[in-house]
Amino acid sequence: MSSHRPFGLPASAAAAVLLLAVAGCSSSDAKASVPVPRPPAAEAALCRALAKELPGTVAGLERSGTEPESELTAAWGDAAIVLRCGVPRPEKMNDPQAQGVDADGVNWLFEPREGDGPRFTTTYRRTYVEVTLDKRYAHDVGPLVGLAAAVKKAVPPSL
Numbered sequence: 001m002s003s004h005r006p007f008g009l010p011a012s013a014a015a016a017v018l019l020l021a022v023a024g025c026s027s028s029d030a031k032a033s034v035p036v037p038r039p040p041a042a043e044a045a046l047c048r049a050l051a052k053e054l055p056g057t058v059a060g061l062e063r064s065g066t067e068p069e070s071e072l073t074a075a076w077g078d079a080a081i082v083l084r085c086g087v088p089r090p091e092k093m094n095d096p097q098a099q100g101v102d103a104d105g106v107n108w109l110f111e112p113r114e115g116d117g118p119r120f121t122t123t124y125r126r127t128y129v130e131v132t133l134d135k136r137y138a139h140d141v142g143p144l145v146g147l148a149a150a151v152k153k154a155v156p157p158s159l
Contacts, residue, residue, distance in 0.1 A: 031065035032079035036072050039086025043127035046155050047072045047085035050129065053150035054083070059143045080134045081143045085155075087130045090121050103144035106151050120144060125155045 039047065051071040056063050061077035074083040092098050092111055099110045100123060108120035108131075117133035120141075129151055133143055 031067040031069075032075040032082055034066040034070075034073040034075060034079075034082055034084060036068060036070040037084050037086040037088075039072070039127055043086045044072065046127045047129075050085050050150060050154035053154045055146060055150065058146040059137075059140075076143075080136060082132045083147065084130045085127060087121065087128045089128055090130075093121075093123065101141050101144070103141050104148035104152075106144065106148045108141075108144055122151060122155065124158050125151070126158050127155055129155060 037047075048071045051074065054063070054074050058076045058081050061080055064075045064077065064079070066073040066075050066082075072085045075081065090109060090111065093109055101108050101110055101120070106125075107123040109123055111119045111121070113119055113132070117135045117137045119130060119132045121131075122129040129147075131144060131147065133140075137143060
C-alpha cells in the first residue's frame with residue numbers, strides 16, 4: 001500500500017480494496033489480550049459511544065471478546081482485527097512523509113508493523129481510534145471501511 005498523497009486513497013483503489021476484502025474466518029471463544037487505553041474523561045465518553053455503534057461483524061469476522069473486558073476495546077475473529085479507542089497520538093503523525101488512507105470518509109494514519117499486519121489510527125477526530133490488523137490484511141483496508149460508519153457517528157471531527 002503506497003500512497004504519494006498523505007491521508008488519501010484514490011476512489012478506484014478503495015473500490016478494489018472492497019472487492020478484495022477477506023471474509024469467512026471463524027472466531028473462537030478465546031478472548032484477545034488487549035491493553036486498555038486511559039484517555040481523558042471527555043474522550044472516554046466518545047469511546048463509550050463508539051462501543052455502542054460498533055458492528056457485530058467486520059470483514060466477515062464475528063465480534064469476539066477482549067481481556068480485560070472494556071468499552072474502549074473490541075476485537076473480531078481471533079484478534080485478526082483489534083480496535084482500541086482513546087489511544088495517545090502516534091508519534092508517526094509528526095512525520096511529513098507519513099502515509100494514510102481514507103476509508104469511507106474516515107482518515108487513518110498507516111503504520112506497517114514488522115512481522116505482522118498494519119496498524120491504523122484515525123486522524124482529524126476528537127479522540128484517536130487505533131485498529132490493528134493481522135497479516136491477512138497486510139494489503140487490505142476493507143476492515144476500516146467496515147468500521148467507518150461507527151467512527152463517523154460516534155467520534156466527531158476535531159475542531
